[in-house]
Amino acid sequence: MPTEFEMRRRNEKFAKDVREGKKATHSSRADKLAQRSPISAWALGVVMFVVFGGVIFELVRIMFLG
CATH class of the missing domain: 1.20.5 (Single alpha-helices involved in coiled-coils or other helix-helix interfaces)
Structure with missing residues (x-):
């Protein structure tokens, strides 16, 4: 299990990638609900x-x- 420091570092990297326009690996719950019929x-x-x-x-x- 990753430590709290590693999780924070991964979260910061993920947030930075998303802000730069890279596609998120998992869609958010709001996106999933918007796509549903x-x-x-x-x-x-x-x-x-x-x-x-x-x-x-x-x-x-x-x-x-x-």
Whole structure:
């Protein structure tokens, strides 16, 4: 386990690199939240099932019962 002095030195180097424009190795929590979709995967799946399922059923109804 690194000592407190080593951790401070690494943190200072990391902060200096970020200030100089070098890309951070790990994105911050705010960046991760900004990249997330506002709708969850299962909710998106339900919406797509309703929309595309309705279209497919309507096409089948028109073709075979029309």
